[in-house]
Amino acid sequence: MLKLKTPLLLLTFSVLFSSAIAQNSLKKIKVQGNQFVTEDGKVMVFRGLNVADPDNLHTKGHWEKAFFQEIKNWGANIVRFPVHPSAWRKRGKTEYLKLLDDGVKWSTELGLYVIIDWHSIGNLRTEMYQSDNYETTQKETFEFWRTMAKHFKGNNTVAFFELFNEPTVAGGQLGTCSWEQWKTLNEEMIGIVRAHSNDAIPLVAGFNWAYDLTPVKENPINAAGIAYVSHPYPMKNGGKPWENKWPTDWGFVAKKYPLMLTEIGFSGAEEVGAHVPVISDESYGDAITKYTAEQGISWVGWVFDDRWAPRMFSDWNFTPTRQGKYFKKALLEYNSNK
Amino acid sequence: MLKLKTPLLLLTFSVLFSSAIAQNSLKKIKVQGNQFVTEDGKVMVFRGLNVADPDNLHTKGHWEKAFFQEIKNWGANIVRFPVHPSAWRKRGKTEYLKLLDDGVKWSTELGLYVIIDWHSIGNLRTEMYQSDNYETTQKETFEFWRTMAKHFKGNNTVAFFELFNEPTVAGGQLGTCSWEQWKTLNEEMIGIVRAHSNDAIPLVAGFNWAYDLTPVKENPINAAGIAYVSHPYPMKNGGKPWENKWPTDWGFVAKKYPLMLTEIGFSGAEEVGAHVPVISDESYGDAITKYTAEQGISWVGWVFDDRWAPRMFSDWNFTPTRQGKYFKKALLEYNSNK
Amino acid sequence: MLKLKTPLLLLTFSVLFSSAIAQNSLKKIKVQGNQFVTEDGKVMVFRGLNVADPDNLHTKGHWEKAFFQEIKNWGANIVRFPVHPSAWRKRGKTEYLKLLDDGVKWSTELGLYVIIDWHSIGNLRTEMYQSDNYETTQKETFEFWRTMAKHFKGNNTVAFFELFNEPTVAGGQLGTCSWEQWKTLNEEMIGIVRAHSNDAIPLVAGFNWAYDLTPVKENPINAAGIAYVSHPYPMKNGGKPWENKWPTDWGFVAKKYPLMLTEIGFSGAEEVGAHVPVISDESYGDAITKYTAEQGISWVGWVFDDRWAPRMFSDWNFTPTRQGKYFKKALLEYNSNK
Ligand SMILES: [Mg+2]
């Protein structure tokens, strides 16, 4: 229904390019009740690893298949790409899409599913953010998902679109945003994705830096086939003991909807990169892997890098850090049981 | 009531310039019931031609009185200037106003009324558009009308301000916009124009690329003295037969308000520039000119150019295309009967 | 609760810098009922002077302690810094903060309180403004107050944050803004400031270029500890006689809330810079100083400069103009009585 008013000889090649990347060697993932299932009905629990921003990895010279092979070697079945708005703008849409296409291709070849994560932190309503690299606008965020939806339509590897990494008003320093307003913004993004007939599962987070999902009880997102997200770092909501907080702060959601903890991780207080709210020890690892296994909740460790914190390895021989050792073992064990 | 806080010696010449262009040799057009009338009470039905963007015409070397003379020769009594937001920004306000001033001067001399059309396509609420040349913001759109209102105040030739060419959410790909939200945006623009005591008649379009006016029945724009717009290209809403669609999709509006089809046109499937939704033949021309004549509806053919499609002529000797022949004859016949 | 995901060795020095400027030699100002009081309970009525934009003064070579000494010599106990959005952007945050830090330091040394004023004129809702130097966005305005709140936290000299100089829709030329919408924008800004534990008193203005406070009667700003503002220039609302207008247009507010006239001033019709709405004579000075003294209303004369109008002095020997003579005498008399 679009009318051509551009000069007659001008053609658009976007259709050709966007369909070329669809490589459907992985089974399509769908939402069924409170679970993720493959198109042929197998229940999937995802456990995997976050990487640094693809732009950053490319600059460091590590955006290559060997890196994805190592993620696979650690036992992951999913990888999360945190696309920082500042990196997206710096590299530009065309060049950044090439990075994503490469990462998705290697993931497909290795049998890893992919989460594309719009990695902002702050208040999308007032467009105020925690720091400069998280700066974006509603318009840019909507356009990002329009671009992703069009570009990865029909690609089963890109199974998840995490709409906005960590919503927060930072105690009011970033202005106000009600759950109702946040819900409306998410529904707008989901509508844009689905109007492109892209079946990626939208992942929706709550406030307090993607920790708090309590409003979902009374007022869930008005869209079927989505999943929720929490980032339950060890020091959130007062920290240990976690058992009496996790179920009511976010875990209850898993009774009704698929739930994915797209960032978990810890750092010993003595380690480089230790900071609030991640300081803890292996007891956190035990608690979170046990609770999620019992509830069928998926998780993704933060972060498979030597610099971003808390880090999983200390050098590019992939020498595991303390949490690296913990999560490598956990990934290999839990995912081999599936 | 404006306070001067600028350096004392700084003066503004804008008042001098803006009044200089007011050339009132054409009679002022007003809304009376469901009709356009001249200030002395003569009913007017407008039938004319769209041109390409004035910026584009100027670049091609055709923004000259001879071009307007040809429009007049074809029988038009009105000409529509589609100002693309991208062209407006590229050329800049001052230089673009010079183009408009020239076009308005030649139109005045030839007795042609002018529609200034903010030629965007998309969703002004989310600020998402069909393609780059249609990109704008609410702020830029409001400022455009503030500028037009101030600049053309008292100019009878510039009888119409078409507030936004083709509103559409593209099936949700551009996000959502309710009729109520669209109505509010139009009322804001109308308020800005009229606060400048500019009496140009605001033209308001509906969704589906300015095709659908059904919400006007229950919930019209809250402003007197306006007119509505539809762009009923031949393939809209399933195409032929049109007779059972046009009256209910948009034609009913003409019983109560003035109505102007600011874009109509067709292209044989064999012609250059043929595309959805314009492919049809002379039977479309017969149907639309007959229906509009019966209902007193004004119309403007798209597009008096050799490149933009569907085109009216094939070279700058103004050799008519198939639809060019059709509309040249129609304009000369219908407008001579008035 | 902020997570560090930046490279491990990157540190932020902002905490060091922002606390360095807190010099608490002046007593903290608070709101108590309809009055300003010092932290030890002394009622304060502020009477002082506006300066030109600090950026402008610095460019002219007059942003120096001697200039502030002269303000003190004229009897002021407060000085208002009108930060124009265009100047803020041009100089940049870091450099502009240095100007403010210098001005605040000299003010502290001389015992002058400071109002930081976001000096825009227009409609913050539609983001349409009176002229280019007042252009800003909601986002930029919110970020400005976020920056001010963080930077001047704990600084008693910076006792007032005037959130938006002169709100106006210019009779609709700048679109619409209801009092409810304006109230919401102010409450958002107040929330941002207070989330940073900054105790500066927010100053809130009404429409008609900060003249009209009538909506406060039925629908005050929903925040404790704030004060209201009016700019009752002599020709507002029809001009003289003022006695039957001031109490109902804005003066009534002082019965319930602290009120500060952050701009008053006049110019003889014969003087350079005379313009609507400031043309008047000493009778205006007598009326406004008497009425404010009776009601305990604070005021700040516009403007302690040789170029901005109406000006207080005619050269940089600080030779008083007609209103300069008037206000120098008024400041010295009224403030010495306190
Ligand atoms: Mg929060």
Ligand SMILES: [Mg+2]
């Ligand atoms: Mg995070």
Ligand SMILES: [Mg+2]
């Ligand atoms: Mg069109």
Ligand SMILES: [Mg+2]
């Ligand atoms: Mg106003």
Ligand SMILES: [Mg+2]
């Ligand atoms: Mg003022």
